[in-house]
Amino acid sequence: MVAGKLFHVRNSTGFRLDACGILVMDEADRMLEDGFADELGEIIKSCPKGRQTMLFSATMTDNVDQLVRMSLNNPVRLFVDPSNQAASRLIQEFVRIRQTRESDRAAVLLALCRKTFKEKVVVFFRSNAAAHQMKILFGLMGLSAAELQGNLTQEQRLEALERFRDNEVNYLLATNLAARGLNIKGIETVINYNMPTQFAHYLHRVGRTARAGHDGRSVTLVDESDRKMLKMAIKSSAGAQVKNRVVNHEVVQRYKQKVESLGRQIKEFLAEEKQGRAIRNAEMQLKKSENMLHHGAEIYKQRQTTGNEDHKSKFGAKEDKTDEKPEEKRGKYDGMSRQKRRRMQVMEEDDAEKDGRSQKMAARAVKKSSQPARLTQMRAPKAGGKGKKGGTTV
Numbered sequence: 001m002v003a004g005k006l007f008h009v010r011n012s013t014g015f016r017l018d019a020c021g022i023l024v025m026d027e028a029d030r031m032l033e034d035g036f037a038d039e040l041g042e043i044i045k046s047c048p049k050g051r052q053t054m055l056f057s058a059t060m061t062d063n064v065d066q067l068v069r070m071s072l073n074n075p076v077r078l079f080v081d082p083s084n085q086a087a088s089r090l091i092q093e094f095v096r097i098r099q100t101r102e103s104d105r106a107a108v109l110l111a112l113c114r115k116t117f118k119e120k121v122v123v124f125f126r127s128n129a130a131a132h133q134m135k136i137l138f139g140l141m142g143l144s145a146a147e148l149q150g151n152l153t154q155e156q157r158l159e160a161l162e163r164f165r166d167n168e169v170n171y172l173l174a175t176n177l178a179a180r181g182l183n184i185k186g187i188e189t190v191i192n193y194n195m196p197t198q199f200a201h202y203l204h205r206v207g208r209t210a211r212a213g214h215d216g217r218s219v220t221l222v223d224e225s226d227r228k229m230l231k232m233a234i235k236s237s238a239g240a241q242v243k244n245r246v247v248n249h250e251v252v253q254r255y256k257q258k259v260e261s262l263g264r265q266i267k268e269f270l271a272e273e274k275q276g277r278a279i280r281n282a283e284m285q286l287k288k289s290e291n292m293l294h295h296g297a298e299i300y301k302q303r304q305t306t307g308n309e310d311h312k313s314k315f316g317a318k319e320d321k322t323d324e325k326p327e328e329k330r331g332k333y334d335g336m337s338r339q340k341r342r343r344m345q346v347m348e349e350d351d352a353e354k355d356g357r358s359q360k361m362a363a364r365a366v367k368k369s370s371q372p373a374r375l376t377q378m379r380a381p382k383a384g385g386k387g388k389k390g391g392t393t394v
Helices: 002-011 028-033 037-046 062-071 099-115 128-140 154-165 199-206 224-235 249-261 263-315 338-370
Strands: 022-025 052-055 090-096 121-124 145-148 171-174 189-192 216-222 242-244
Touching: 002 037, 022 037, 022 062, 028 037, 028 062, 037 062, 052 062, 090 224, 099 121, 099 128, 099 189, 099 216, 099 249, 128 145, 128 171, 128 263, 145 154, 154 171, 189 199, 199 216, 199 224, 216 224, 249 263
Parallel strands: 022 052, 090 216, 090 242, 121 171, 121 189, 145 171, 189 216
Antiparallel strands: none
Protein backbone atom coordinates (compact mmCIF):
# COMPACT_ATOMS: atom_id res chain seq x y z
CA MET A 1 0.00 0.00 0.00
CA VAL A 2 2.84 2.39 0.86
CA ALA A 3 4.66 1.55 -2.38
CA GLY A 4 1.46 2.14 -4.36
CA LYS A 5 0.91 5.58 -2.83
CA LEU A 6 4.51 6.55 -3.43
CA PHE A 7 4.26 5.37 -7.05
CA HIS A 8 1.32 7.73 -7.60
CA VAL A 9 3.17 10.60 -5.93
CA ARG A 10 6.21 10.13 -8.17
CA ASN A 11 4.59 9.25 -11.50
CA SER A 12 1.00 10.58 -11.60
CA THR A 13 0.85 14.23 -12.61
CA GLY A 14 -2.69 14.63 -11.27
CA PHE A 15 -2.03 12.95 -7.92
CA ARG A 16 -0.60 15.28 -5.28
CA LEU A 17 -0.65 15.50 -1.49
CA ASP A 18 -0.64 19.29 -1.19
CA ALA A 19 -4.27 19.31 -0.04
CA CYS A 20 -3.90 16.40 2.41
CA GLY A 21 -5.49 17.40 5.73
CA ILE A 22 -5.17 14.13 7.66
CA LEU A 23 -2.34 11.60 7.38
CA VAL A 24 -3.01 8.16 8.94
CA MET A 25 -0.18 5.64 9.37
CA ASP A 26 -1.60 2.32 10.57
CA GLU A 27 0.59 -0.66 11.57
CA ALA A 28 3.62 1.64 11.57
CA ASP A 29 5.91 -0.91 13.24
CA ARG A 30 5.00 -3.53 10.64
CA MET A 31 5.73 -1.15 7.75
CA LEU A 32 9.10 -0.28 9.25
CA GLU A 33 9.93 -3.97 9.71
CA ASP A 34 9.13 -4.56 6.03
CA GLY A 35 11.61 -1.88 4.97
CA PHE A 36 9.32 1.05 4.07
CA ALA A 37 11.12 3.66 6.19
CA ASP A 38 12.37 5.68 3.20
CA GLU A 39 8.98 5.55 1.47
CA LEU A 40 7.20 6.74 4.61
CA GLY A 41 9.66 9.60 4.94
CA GLU A 42 9.07 10.71 1.36
CA ILE A 43 5.28 10.60 1.78
CA ILE A 44 5.50 12.64 4.99
CA LYS A 45 7.63 15.29 3.26
CA SER A 46 5.10 15.48 0.40
CA CYS A 47 2.26 16.35 2.80
CA PRO A 48 1.69 19.92 4.02
CA LYS A 49 3.03 20.86 7.44
CA GLY A 50 -0.39 22.03 8.67
CA ARG A 51 -1.90 18.54 8.48
CA GLN A 52 -3.20 16.33 11.28
CA THR A 53 -1.19 13.13 11.70
CA MET A 54 -2.36 9.94 13.41
CA LEU A 55 0.03 7.03 13.92
CA PHE A 56 -1.08 3.59 15.14
CA SER A 57 1.35 0.88 16.21
CA ALA A 58 1.00 -2.36 18.13
CA THR A 59 4.49 -2.00 19.64
CA MET A 60 6.61 1.07 20.39
CA THR A 61 10.06 0.23 19.05
CA ASP A 62 13.01 2.59 18.55
CA ASN A 63 12.21 2.87 14.84
CA VAL A 64 8.59 3.80 15.58
CA ASP A 65 9.74 6.40 18.10
CA GLN A 66 12.04 7.90 15.47
CA LEU A 67 9.13 8.02 12.99
CA VAL A 68 7.02 9.77 15.64
CA ARG A 69 9.67 12.47 16.15
CA MET A 70 9.94 13.00 12.39
CA SER A 71 6.23 13.17 11.53
CA LEU A 72 4.47 14.60 14.64
CA ASN A 73 4.79 17.83 16.61
CA ASN A 74 4.07 17.58 20.36
CA PRO A 75 1.98 14.41 19.91
CA VAL A 76 -0.62 13.15 22.35
CA ARG A 77 0.12 9.51 23.19
CA LEU A 78 -2.74 7.11 23.91
CA PHE A 79 -2.08 3.56 25.12
CA VAL A 80 -4.83 0.94 25.07
CA ASP A 81 -2.67 -1.41 27.15
CA PRO A 82 0.70 -0.87 28.82
CA SER A 83 3.62 -1.32 26.46
CA ASN A 84 4.97 -4.88 26.12
CA GLN A 85 2.21 -6.36 28.27
CA ALA A 86 -0.59 -8.77 27.49
CA ALA A 87 -4.22 -7.78 27.97
CA SER A 88 -5.40 -7.77 31.55
CA ARG A 89 -8.40 -10.02 30.77
CA LEU A 90 -6.26 -12.67 29.08
CA ILE A 91 -5.71 -16.02 30.80
CA GLN A 92 -2.35 -17.46 29.74
CA GLU A 93 -1.84 -21.21 29.96
CA PHE A 94 1.31 -23.19 29.18
CA VAL A 95 1.65 -26.88 28.38
CA ARG A 96 5.09 -28.38 28.95
CA ILE A 97 6.50 -30.62 26.22
CA ARG A 98 9.38 -32.64 27.64
CA GLN A 99 12.52 -33.07 25.58
CA THR A 100 11.92 -36.81 25.17
CA ARG A 101 8.25 -36.21 24.21
CA GLU A 102 8.69 -33.82 21.28
CA SER A 103 6.84 -36.28 19.02
CA ASP A 104 3.74 -35.85 21.24
CA ARG A 105 3.21 -32.21 20.15
CA ALA A 106 0.62 -32.97 17.43
CA ALA A 107 -1.22 -35.37 19.73
CA VAL A 108 -1.36 -32.74 22.50
CA LEU A 109 -2.87 -30.23 20.07
CA LEU A 110 -5.51 -32.72 18.93
CA ALA A 111 -6.37 -33.60 22.52
CA LEU A 112 -6.83 -29.92 23.40
CA CYS A 113 -9.03 -29.26 20.36
CA ARG A 114 -11.15 -32.40 20.67
CA LYS A 115 -11.68 -32.24 24.42
CA THR A 116 -11.59 -28.60 25.53
CA PHE A 117 -11.40 -25.87 22.84
CA LYS A 118 -14.03 -26.51 20.18
CA GLU A 119 -15.08 -23.10 18.75
CA LYS A 120 -13.48 -19.85 17.60
CA VAL A 121 -9.91 -21.12 17.96
CA VAL A 122 -6.86 -19.76 16.14
CA VAL A 123 -3.80 -22.04 16.06
CA PHE A 124 -0.44 -20.51 15.13
CA PHE A 125 2.44 -22.40 13.50
CA ARG A 126 5.99 -21.40 12.59
CA SER A 127 5.91 -22.52 8.94
CA ASN A 128 3.48 -22.76 6.06
CA ALA A 129 4.18 -26.48 5.64
CA ALA A 130 3.32 -27.24 9.29
CA ALA A 131 0.02 -25.34 9.04
CA HIS A 132 -0.93 -27.12 5.82
CA GLN A 133 -0.03 -30.57 7.14
CA MET A 134 -2.08 -29.96 10.29
CA LYS A 135 -5.00 -28.83 8.12
CA ILE A 136 -4.95 -32.26 6.45
CA LEU A 137 -4.71 -34.00 9.84
CA PHE A 138 -7.64 -32.00 11.23
CA GLY A 139 -9.73 -32.98 8.22
CA LEU A 140 -8.94 -36.68 8.70
CA MET A 141 -9.84 -36.36 12.40
CA GLY A 142 -13.21 -34.78 11.62
CA LEU A 143 -12.35 -31.26 12.79
CA SER A 144 -13.55 -28.40 10.58
CA ALA A 145 -10.61 -26.08 9.91
CA ALA A 146 -9.34 -23.51 7.43
CA GLU A 147 -5.74 -22.47 6.84
CA LEU A 148 -4.26 -19.01 6.43
CA GLN A 149 -0.63 -19.07 5.29
CA GLY A 150 1.72 -17.58 2.74
CA ASN A 151 1.51 -20.31 0.09
CA LEU A 152 -2.16 -19.52 -0.59
CA THR A 153 -3.44 -17.00 -3.10
CA GLN A 154 -5.14 -13.83 -1.93
CA GLU A 155 -8.50 -15.26 -2.95
CA GLN A 156 -7.92 -18.41 -0.89
CA ARG A 157 -6.89 -16.36 2.15
CA LEU A 158 -10.01 -14.20 1.98
CA GLU A 159 -12.16 -17.29 1.61
CA ALA A 160 -10.58 -18.87 4.71
CA LEU A 161 -11.20 -15.71 6.73
CA GLU A 162 -14.83 -15.50 5.64
CA ARG A 163 -15.48 -19.13 6.52
CA PHE A 164 -13.98 -18.60 9.98
CA ARG A 165 -15.90 -15.35 10.57
CA ASP A 166 -19.15 -16.98 9.46
CA ASN A 167 -18.61 -19.94 11.83
CA GLU A 168 -18.44 -22.40 8.94
CA VAL A 169 -15.21 -23.74 10.45
CA ASN A 170 -14.19 -23.82 14.11
CA TYR A 171 -10.42 -23.62 13.71
CA LEU A 172 -8.18 -21.24 11.79
CA LEU A 173 -4.70 -22.71 11.29
CA ALA A 174 -2.39 -19.80 10.58
CA THR A 175 1.16 -18.50 10.56
CA ASN A 176 2.34 -15.04 11.64
CA LEU A 177 0.44 -13.78 8.60
CA ALA A 178 -2.66 -13.61 10.85
CA ALA A 179 -0.85 -12.43 13.98
CA ARG A 180 -1.65 -8.79 13.35
CA GLY A 181 -3.69 -6.50 11.13
CA LEU A 182 -6.78 -8.77 11.22
CA ASN A 183 -9.81 -7.76 13.25
CA ILE A 184 -11.76 -10.98 13.80
CA LYS A 185 -14.41 -10.62 16.46
CA GLY A 186 -15.26 -13.32 18.95
CA ILE A 187 -12.00 -15.30 19.03
CA GLU A 188 -12.13 -17.23 22.27
CA THR A 189 -8.81 -19.11 22.27
CA VAL A 190 -5.37 -18.73 20.74
CA ILE A 191 -3.10 -21.79 20.69
CA ASN A 192 0.61 -21.52 19.94
CA TYR A 193 1.80 -24.82 18.49
CA ASN A 194 5.34 -23.48 19.05
CA MET A 195 6.52 -20.62 21.20
CA PRO A 196 7.53 -17.74 18.88
CA THR A 197 11.19 -16.82 18.67
CA GLN A 198 10.46 -13.13 19.41
CA PHE A 199 8.44 -11.85 22.33
CA ALA A 200 6.74 -9.18 20.19
CA HIS A 201 5.33 -11.96 17.99
CA TYR A 202 3.97 -13.70 21.07
CA LEU A 203 2.15 -10.52 22.13
CA HIS A 204 0.71 -10.08 18.64
CA ARG A 205 -0.56 -13.65 18.58
CA VAL A 206 -2.23 -13.71 22.01
CA GLY A 207 -3.56 -10.23 21.25
CA ARG A 208 -6.05 -11.76 18.80
CA THR A 209 -8.24 -12.61 21.81
CA ALA A 210 -9.29 -10.73 24.97
CA ARG A 211 -9.93 -7.61 22.90
CA ALA A 212 -12.19 -4.63 23.63
CA GLY A 213 -12.90 -5.69 27.22
CA HIS A 214 -13.76 -9.33 26.44
CA ASP A 215 -12.26 -12.37 28.12
CA GLY A 216 -9.83 -14.62 26.26
CA ARG A 217 -7.47 -17.51 26.72
CA SER A 218 -4.12 -18.45 25.21
CA VAL A 219 -2.49 -21.89 25.35
CA THR A 220 1.17 -22.28 24.40
CA LEU A 221 3.14 -25.50 24.00
CA VAL A 222 6.62 -24.90 25.43
CA ASP A 223 9.76 -27.03 25.61
CA GLU A 224 13.11 -26.69 27.36
CA SER A 225 14.46 -24.18 24.83
CA ASP A 226 11.58 -21.75 25.53
CA ARG A 227 12.48 -20.95 29.14
CA LYS A 228 13.55 -17.36 28.41
CA MET A 229 10.42 -16.57 26.40
CA LEU A 230 8.27 -18.24 29.06
CA LYS A 231 9.70 -15.99 31.78
CA MET A 232 9.05 -12.91 29.64
CA ALA A 233 5.47 -14.02 29.00
CA ILE A 234 4.82 -14.54 32.72
CA LYS A 235 6.38 -11.17 33.51
CA SER A 236 4.11 -9.49 30.97
CA SER A 237 0.95 -10.86 32.54
CA ALA A 238 0.63 -7.75 34.77
CA GLY A 239 -1.36 -9.57 37.43
CA ALA A 240 -3.50 -11.57 34.98
CA GLN A 241 -3.97 -15.29 35.46
CA VAL A 242 -1.12 -17.59 34.42
CA LYS A 243 -1.72 -21.32 34.62
CA ASN A 244 0.09 -24.56 33.95
CA ARG A 245 -2.16 -26.91 31.97
CA VAL A 246 -1.56 -30.65 32.21
CA VAL A 247 -2.89 -32.94 29.47
CA ASN A 248 -3.64 -36.52 30.50
CA HIS A 249 -0.80 -38.77 29.35
CA GLU A 250 -3.10 -41.65 28.37
CA VAL A 251 -5.22 -39.34 26.21
CA VAL A 252 -2.08 -38.02 24.50
CA GLN A 253 -0.84 -41.55 23.76
CA ARG A 254 -4.20 -42.51 22.31
CA TYR A 255 -4.17 -39.54 19.92
CA LYS A 256 -0.52 -40.18 19.12
CA GLN A 257 -1.43 -43.66 17.88
CA LYS A 258 -4.14 -42.14 15.68
CA VAL A 259 -1.69 -39.62 14.23
CA GLU A 260 0.82 -42.37 13.46
CA SER A 261 -1.86 -44.50 11.81
CA LEU A 262 -2.83 -41.55 9.57
CA GLY A 263 0.76 -40.78 8.57
CA ARG A 264 0.54 -42.81 5.35
CA GLN A 265 -2.68 -41.09 4.26
CA ILE A 266 -1.16 -37.68 4.92
CA LYS A 267 1.86 -38.52 2.75
CA GLU A 268 -0.40 -39.78 -0.04
CA PHE A 269 -2.50 -36.65 0.15
CA LEU A 270 0.60 -34.43 -0.05
CA ALA A 271 1.90 -36.46 -3.00
CA GLU A 272 -1.42 -36.03 -4.81
CA GLU A 273 -1.30 -32.29 -4.22
CA LYS A 274 2.24 -32.13 -5.59
CA GLN A 275 1.20 -34.10 -8.65
CA GLY A 276 -1.81 -31.83 -9.12
CA ARG A 277 0.40 -28.74 -9.02
CA ALA A 278 2.74 -30.28 -11.58
CA ILE A 279 -0.22 -31.03 -13.89
CA ARG A 280 -1.55 -27.48 -13.55
CA ASN A 281 1.88 -26.05 -14.34
CA ALA A 282 2.15 -28.30 -17.39
CA GLU A 283 -1.29 -27.19 -18.56
CA MET A 284 -0.29 -23.55 -18.15
CA GLN A 285 2.87 -24.09 -20.18
CA LEU A 286 0.85 -25.91 -22.86
CA LYS A 287 -1.66 -23.08 -23.03
CA LYS A 288 1.16 -20.58 -23.30
CA SER A 289 2.73 -22.53 -26.17
CA GLU A 290 -0.61 -22.70 -27.98
CA ASN A 291 -1.06 -18.96 -27.64
CA MET A 292 2.42 -18.38 -29.06
CA LEU A 293 1.66 -20.65 -32.03
CA HIS A 294 -1.68 -19.04 -32.88
CA HIS A 295 -0.99 -15.44 -31.89
CA GLY A 296 2.82 -15.30 -31.96
CA ALA A 297 3.05 -12.61 -34.64
CA GLU A 298 0.59 -10.35 -32.85
CA ILE A 299 2.29 -10.84 -29.46
CA TYR A 300 5.72 -10.18 -30.99
CA LYS A 301 4.48 -7.03 -32.69
CA GLN A 302 2.96 -5.75 -29.46
CA ARG A 303 6.16 -6.46 -27.53
CA GLN A 304 8.25 -4.78 -30.21
CA THR A 305 6.07 -1.67 -30.12
CA THR A 306 6.16 -1.56 -26.33
CA GLY A 307 9.89 -2.11 -26.38
CA ASN A 308 10.42 0.79 -28.79
CA GLU A 309 8.34 3.08 -26.59
CA ASP A 310 10.27 2.01 -23.53
CA HIS A 311 13.50 2.55 -25.42
CA LYS A 312 12.43 6.06 -26.41
CA SER A 313 11.36 6.89 -22.88
CA LYS A 314 14.65 5.65 -21.45
CA PHE A 315 17.09 6.73 -24.16
CA GLY A 316 15.23 9.53 -25.91
CA ALA A 317 16.01 13.21 -25.72
CA LYS A 318 18.62 13.93 -23.14
CA GLU A 319 17.66 16.17 -20.28
CA ASP A 320 19.15 19.64 -20.15
CA LYS A 321 21.65 19.57 -17.33
CA THR A 322 23.31 22.92 -17.95
CA ASP A 323 22.11 24.25 -14.61
CA GLU A 324 23.51 21.29 -12.72
CA LYS A 325 26.94 21.50 -11.20
CA PRO A 326 29.52 19.19 -12.74
CA GLU A 327 30.20 16.15 -10.67
CA GLU A 328 33.50 16.27 -8.82
CA LYS A 329 35.88 13.58 -9.96
CA ARG A 330 37.08 11.28 -7.26
CA GLY A 331 40.84 11.37 -6.74
CA LYS A 332 42.95 8.27 -7.03
CA TYR A 333 44.05 8.44 -3.41
CA ASP A 334 40.78 9.66 -1.86
CA GLY A 335 39.68 7.65 1.14
CA MET A 336 43.13 6.12 1.74
CA SER A 337 45.08 6.48 4.93
CA ARG A 338 48.28 8.51 4.89
CA GLN A 339 50.48 5.43 5.23
CA LYS A 340 48.70 3.54 2.46
CA ARG A 341 48.78 6.59 0.16
CA ARG A 342 52.55 6.96 0.63
CA ARG A 343 53.09 3.24 0.00
CA MET A 344 51.08 3.41 -3.23
CA GLN A 345 53.06 6.45 -4.41
CA VAL A 346 56.42 4.73 -3.73
CA MET A 347 55.27 1.63 -5.61
CA GLU A 348 54.18 3.73 -8.57
CA GLU A 349 57.55 5.57 -8.59
CA ASP A 350 59.43 2.24 -8.58
CA ASP A 351 57.26 0.96 -11.43
CA ALA A 352 57.88 4.15 -13.42
CA GLU A 353 61.65 3.86 -12.88
CA LYS A 354 61.62 0.23 -14.02
CA ASP A 355 59.58 1.16 -17.09
CA GLY A 356 62.12 3.93 -17.92
CA ARG A 357 65.04 1.51 -17.71
CA SER A 358 63.25 -1.01 -19.86
CA GLN A 359 62.51 1.62 -22.50
CA LYS A 360 66.18 2.75 -22.58
CA MET A 361 67.41 -0.83 -22.97
CA ALA A 362 64.91 -1.47 -25.74
CA ALA A 363 65.97 1.73 -27.54
CA ARG A 364 69.63 0.70 -27.36
CA ALA A 365 68.84 -2.73 -28.74
CA VAL A 366 66.92 -1.23 -31.68
CA LYS A 367 69.69 1.27 -32.41
CA LYS A 368 72.33 -1.42 -32.33
CA SER A 369 70.38 -3.72 -34.62
CA SER A 370 69.87 -0.92 -37.18
CA GLN A 371 73.65 -0.28 -37.61
CA PRO A 372 75.48 -2.02 -40.61
CA ALA A 373 77.70 -4.94 -39.79
CA ARG A 374 81.40 -4.10 -39.41
CA LEU A 375 84.06 -5.61 -41.72
CA THR A 376 86.75 -7.56 -39.95
CA GLN A 377 90.29 -7.33 -41.48
CA MET A 378 92.39 -10.40 -41.47
CA ARG A 379 95.85 -11.05 -42.93
CA ALA A 380 96.01 -13.63 -45.71
CA PRO A 381 98.51 -16.42 -45.09
CA LYS A 382 101.85 -16.22 -47.03
CA ALA A 383 103.14 -18.92 -49.27
CA GLY A 384 105.12 -21.34 -47.34
CA GLY A 385 103.33 -20.48 -44.20
CA LYS A 386 103.54 -16.65 -44.42
CA GLY A 387 100.68 -14.54 -45.87
CA LYS A 388 100.93 -11.48 -48.13
CA LYS A 389 100.08 -8.03 -46.85
CA GLY A 390 97.08 -6.12 -48.13
CA GLY A 391 94.77 -9.12 -48.56
CA THR A 392 91.21 -8.76 -47.17
CA THR A 393 88.90 -11.52 -46.25
CA VAL A 394 85.32 -11.07 -45.38
